[in-house]
Amino acid sequence: KAGVTQTPRYLIKTRGQQVTLSCSPISGHRSVSWYQQTPGQGLQFLFEYFSETQRNKGNFPGRFSGRQFSNSRSEMNVSTLELGDSALYLCASSLGGGINSPLHFGNGTRLTVT
Amino acid sequence: GQQLNQSPQSMFIQEGEDVSMNCTSSSIFNTWLWYKQDPGEGPVLLIALYKAGELTSNGRLTAQFGITRKDSFLNISASIPSDVGIYFCAGRDQAGTALIFGKGTTLSVSS
Numbered sequence: 001k002a003g004v005t006q007t008p009r010y011l012i013k014t015r016g017q018q019v020t021l022s023c024s025p026i027s028g029h030r031s032v033s034w035y036q037q038t039p040g041q042g043l044q045f046l047f048e049y050f051s052e053t054q055r056n057k058g059n060f061p062g063r064f065s066g067r068q069f070s071n072s073r074s075e076m077n078v079s080t081l082e083l084g085d086s087a088l089y090l091c092a093s094s095l096g097g098g099i100n101s102p103l104h105f106g107n108g109t110r111l112t113v114t
Numbered sequence: 115g116q117q118l119n120q121s122p123q124s125m126f127i128q129e130g131e132d133v134s135m136n137c138t139s140s141s142i143f144n145t146w147l148w149y150k151q152d153p154g155e156g157p158v159l160l161i162a163l164y165k166a167g168e169l170t171s172n173g174r175l176t177a178q179f180g181i182t183r184k185d186s187f188l189n190i191s192a193s194i195p196s197d198v199g200i201y202f203c204a205g206r207d208q209a210g211t212a213l214i215f216g217k218g219t220t221l222s223v224s225s
Contacts, residue, residue, distance in 0.1 A: 004156070033212065043202065043215040056212045090156050100164060102147050103213055105156030
């Protein structure tokens with residue numbers, strides 16, 4: 001079974017630009033969560049989507065947004081990039097997102113903002 | 115918001131030694147998970163715990179869900195060089211809430 005696939009693996013953008021990251025979950029998984037990982041803050045929850053609806057949202061500004069498609073694939077968008085947005089963005093999928101649904105992570109997209 | 119305190123922050127051990135790390139939360143959790151992350155990769159699930167007092171093993175790894183439901187520990191026995199990496203605890207307080215993560219324990223193993 002293929003794992004969680006994230007594209008692209010690496011991205012370099014300039015301040016003020018916007019970026020879209022893509023995530024394909026494990027087949028059959030309907031929940032997709034996004035996390036930002038930085039050395040100082042660790043893994044910070046961005047948002048979770050289930051059946052095309054945002055189910056949970058972390059404490060990030062509105063510049064961070066996401067969506068999920070009918071095939072469960074998900075995208076996240078960051079607008080008006082800031083230097084502090086440089087991070088590893090991780091996508092994780094689970095069957096249903098309940099307490100007995102552990103997250104399975106992709107290898108992330110490394111975003112560098114210059 | 116909820117906080118997970120994971121300790122120690124880092125460990126330097128000799129090959130063959132046993133390792134123990136733990137996580138505590140400020141609130142009751144219904145799920146505890148342990149992940150390992152290697153450089154350049156995403157976290158990989160090691161062990162999942164769903165009941166207070168539950169003790170689960172995965173090879174040389176053993177994890178327990180604390181009785182108070184506010185803590186969990188992970189033990190690694192007879193460490194080997196490939197155990198090197200960052201270990202994260204993660205927890206969820208109820209169905210439908212987001213999984214939150216500790217800051218990680220960086221393990222270094224010298225042979």
